[in-house]
Amino acid sequence: MPYQIYSHTLPSATLGTQRIIKAHHFGDQGARPKVYLQAGLHADEWPGFLVLNSLIKLLKEADEKGLIQGEIIIVPVANPIGLAQNFHGYIPGRFAFSDGGGNFNRNWPQLGEKVKKRLHGEVSSDSQENVSLVRSIIAQELAELPENTELQGMKKTLLALSMDADEILDLHCSGEASMHAYVAQEFEEHFRPLLALLGAKVGLSELETGAASFDETNVSVWRTLKSDYAHLIPWGSRSLTVELRGENDICDEYAAHDAKALFDYLILRNVIAGDTPEIDDSKVVYYPLDAMDLVKAPCAGIVCYRKNIGESVEAGEVIGEVVDLMDDDVDVSRYPLVARADGVFFARVQRRLVVRGESIAKIAGREHLAFREIGNLFED
Structure with a gap:
């Protein structure tokens, strides 16, 4: 399938307003591996906007050359609700002003127990068949999520785009910081090459943070199921949160570097055809989040x-x-x-x-x- 852009309309919160989420799709729908990337879930964290804009340019070139082997979905602006919270030129986009308030990257819907209940008695000895089954059940549960408010609609949309992906990369930043990432303990070695390509020397290793953040929510179903089914249900999804330095670390040079790192990582994971990048991960160190x-x-x-x-x-x-x-x-x-x-x-x-x-x-x-x-x- 050629490169396509889809617009997802959110429920209208107030009279005369309508917000959309744009998703850029590369590769054939259903092709594997599938990777999902988004930026700006915290709407006051902007480096990822320019990084994904630069990555889309690289992917368009790869698409024209027929190099896309898997499926890639990019949402360069994940939170139009937060971006609209413009208060005299200041955008306090970390917390919602409406829908009960709260951090935009906390308390996402947890589907693990619901999926496990539907799955009962259906698990076979074929692990890949089980993965496909779980993904279909996740899709059913996502379809039943409420979208009575604009925020509910945004969360449902982003999860529907991401939860069947093999990998989910959620791009954030800190106030002032070096490049770093929050990575589930189970995925430390898997994502070590990505951190190395990005130049991150610090990885925060986490298990259960209690935050129910976007990246945790995408893998929480699999973590719940693996506690009962172990190897019968392999990881159908891996995710992490990348912190792209600080809020003001936005320039074409950084964006080009980070986009190239993400592009090379997609080659490494066989999503894009190309020469496997050389990676030196000797400087990547994981530190326990509770430390x-x-x-x-x-x-x-x-x-x-x-x-x-x-x-x-x-x-x-x-x-x-x-x-x-x-x-x-x-x-x-x-x-x-x-x-x-x-x-x-x-x-x-x-x-x-x-x-x-x-x-x-x-x-x-x-x-x-x-x-x-x-x-x-x-x-x-």
């Missing part, structure tokens, strides 16, 4: 950092200070930001005016931190 220190502001004020993104830190080391502008004595108005883990300082908020108690910096550590709660590893 990640979220450094919190000890007071409200202006933050000044002593350490730079990408630098190593030691537990007890001061990585910066927050200046409390309300202190009477300016000579003692600086409060230290103290690392609680040995590791890599890889991300921080972009704002320099911070609120007391908020997490403003991230350190990837190697050892479990007692104050990190398994199943509740994301605070927002």
Whole structure:
């Protein structure tokens, strides 16, 4: 099938408004492997927009040359709802203003138990037949999801496009950060080449975060089923969240580099025909998510950092200070930001005016931190 663009209309939230999600399709429908990519689910995180725009150009050329072997779906703008939340030039696109509010990348529909109930008694000794069966049941469950609101419609649309894919790549970014990714423990080795191609040295290894995020939701069905059926039902889907550096790390050079990395990865996975890329993954290191220190502001004020993104830190080391502008004595108005883990300082908020108690910096550590709660590893 030649390159096609499909528009998916969301339920109209208010009189006279209508939003759409555009999906770019390459390859024959049903061809394998199938890879799904999206950007901007957090609508204030924009590097992925330009990266996927650049990747689409590469894929159009590959399509014209007949090199597409699998199926590729790209949604370059995944959250038109969040993008519309423009408040005097500022787009607070991480949280929904309507439909009960909440983080756009949390609390997605969990279908695992429903699929397992429908599957009961149908599993055979043919693992690939089982994968096809599970995918058909997932499609049935997706069709029954409600779309009474615009947000429900958006989630249903994105899941319908992605949940039968072999791989799902969800592109995000942090405030200020080095390239990194959140990867399920089961997929560390599978995605190591992708991290290497992107130049990510930090991978956060997770199991159950409790967030019910988009990438977790796409694999949660398979994780649920494998607990009962093990090898009879292999992984029918693998997903990860890629953090494309910081919010302002947007330029043609970065976009070209990252798009080429994604294109090479598609070659590696036999989705596109081409010469297999050479990969050096020796610099990719996985750190347990429950070993990640979220450094919190000890007071409200202006933050000044002593350490730079990408630098190593030691537990007890001061990585910066927050200046409390309300202190009477300016000579003692600086409060230290103290690392609680040995590791890599890889991300921080972009704002320099911070609120007391908020997490403003991230350190990837190697050892479990007692104050990190398994199943509740994301605070927002």
